[in-house]
Amino acid sequence: MIDTTVNVINKLGLHARASGKLIEVTSRYRSSIQLGKGKELIDAKNIMSLLMLGAGKGTQLRLVIEGSDEEKACEAIQALFNAKFYEAE
Template sequence: MKQFDFVVQASVGIHARPAMQLVNLTRKFQSNIKLSYNGNSANAKNIVSVLMLRANQGAEVVFLINGPDEEEAYKQLQEFCETNL
């Protein structure tokens, strides 16, 4: 299992467009990918679940990645977060 923390930098938080981009990215992987914030957990492959986290600017979110391609998912998700969130 891989895990990393990320602080949302975008002034609007994780809103519709970056959330959909995130979901599209996570769906490319076989691994289970969860996103946690403020005691709540979301399936990172489900747009409604991600949006319901309501992660605003400054929110510290945790990605949990578990599965056969977790290493590649970990790398790509870190890159995505740094440039889009």
């Protein structure tokens, strides 16, 4: 199990377009992937749950991944966050 954090650093936060890109990444993996603030975690493969997080720029999110491909999933998710969801600034 991986239990780490990711920081929302893109200008608009985890809005609809960014959430859609995150879903594209998380849905590629079999592992259970959860995101949240503190102990409140949501399914990172569910777009409505992601949008309800209300994670704006500067938010630190907890990322919990468990499964056979957890390391690859973690790397891909962290890369997406670090690339600011490939949005123009």
